[in-house]
Amino acid sequence: MPETIRSLRLGVAGPVGTGKSSLIATICRALADDLRIGVITNDIYTDEDARFLRSAGVLDPERIRAVETGACPHTAIRDDITANLLAVEDLERDFAPLDLVLVESGGDNLTATFSPALIDAQLFVLDVAGGGDVARKGGPGIARADLLIVNKTDLAPYVGVDVPQMVADAVEARDGAPVLALSRTDAASVAELRTWLLDMLAHHRAGTHVPQDPGPMAPHFHADEDGGYVHSHDHDQDHEHTHAGTPATA
Numbered sequence: 001m002p003e004t005i006r007s008l009r010l011g012v013a014g015p016v017g018t019g020k021s022s023l024i025a026t027i028c029r030a031l032a033d034d035l036r037i038g039v040i041t042n043d044i045y046t047d048e049d050a051r052f053l054r055s056a057g058v059l060d061p062e063r064i065r066a067v068e069t070g071a072c073p074h075t076a077i078r079d080d081i082t083a084n085l086l087a088v089e090d091l092e093r094d095f096a097p098l099d100l101v102l103v104e105s106g107g108d109n110l111t112a113t114f115s116p117a118l119i120d121a122q123l124f125v126l127d128v129a130g131g132g133d134v135a136r137k138g139g140p141g142i143a144r145a146d147l148l149i150v151n152k153t154d155l156a157p158y159v160g161v162d163v164p165q166m167v168a169d170a171v172e173a174r175d176g177a178p179v180l181a182l183s184r185t186d187a188a189s190v191a192e193l194r195t196w197l198l199d200m201l202a203h204h205r206a207g208t209h210v211p212q213d214p215g216p217m218a219p220h221f222h223a224d225e226d227g228g229y230v231h232s233h234d235h236d237q238d239h240e241h242t243h244a245g246t247p248a249t250a
């Protein structure tokens with residue numbers, strides 16, 4: 001790899017508990033022999049995910065670093081990416097050359113996506129245990145992430161989810177963009193993930209992959225002691241960021 005080409009920075013987003021940290025461990029296991037990998041985790045108040053990944057023994061523990069966001073997790077991957085960008089660049093410099101840097105978002109809801117200024121491509125992770133209808137509900141990550149993962153397919157029989165139907169709904173919500181049904185216990189699905197990642201890396205190196213912005217999250221309400229406020233991220237076009245005071249009943 002020419003040293004002038006920096007690592008592929010890959011974001012992993014999706015709701016809490018859908019299996020983002022486990023997915024990163026799976027990716028490290030599947031590609032550790034082929035690629036030089038680093039990991040940045042985002043937690044709100046802890047470095048729990050980084051500690052989980054270090055203890056999984058899939059990567060040199062020093063190559064796994066935590067960013068403690070201290071605020072809503074989507075802010076740190078989308079609005080003010082400074083802490084994450086510095087963490088990624090430090091890791092790339094300390095372990096140069098890296099091929100792949102995985103950035104795990106702090107688990108949020110269905111609406112959080114990464115800024116293309118921070119990452120080159122992003123995965124959005126859903127799981128069957130969240131319900132078969134989640135894929136139909138859409139949102140920027142589901143609709144426009146580079147790859148949508150329907151995770152934990154091994155649990156489908158226990159939660160009464162029809163995986164092919166959930167995948168078909170997701171493909172429809174994504175206008176045909178790729179969807180992968182995955183379980184860490186299903187080697188064939190892990191092999192498909194590996195192929196997708198190597199393909200994305202090849203496009204990145206060839207300069208044929210253009211990072212896409214899945215789009216801002218919808219305005220939403222944050223409750224707090226003072227009654228809360230509406231948080232709008234729809235400022236990509238108009239450069240305004242509203243934190244307008246709104247009654248708690250709004």
Ligand SMILES: Nc1nc2c(ncn2[C@@H]2O[C@H](COP(=O)(O)OP(=O)(O)O)[C@@H](O)[C@H]2O)c(=O)[nH]1
Nearest residue numbers: 016017018019020021022107152155183184185
């Ligand atoms: N059955 C099953 N459980 C999984 C799979 N992947 C992750 N999990 C479990 O799902 C839970 C949440 O996983 P985690 O990676 O911490 O989710 P995160 O909050 O999105 O990072 C943990 O108990 C994992 O062991 C999978 O493929 N199959």
Ligand SMILES: [Mg+2]
Nearest residue numbers: 020021049104
């Ligand atoms: Mg996690």
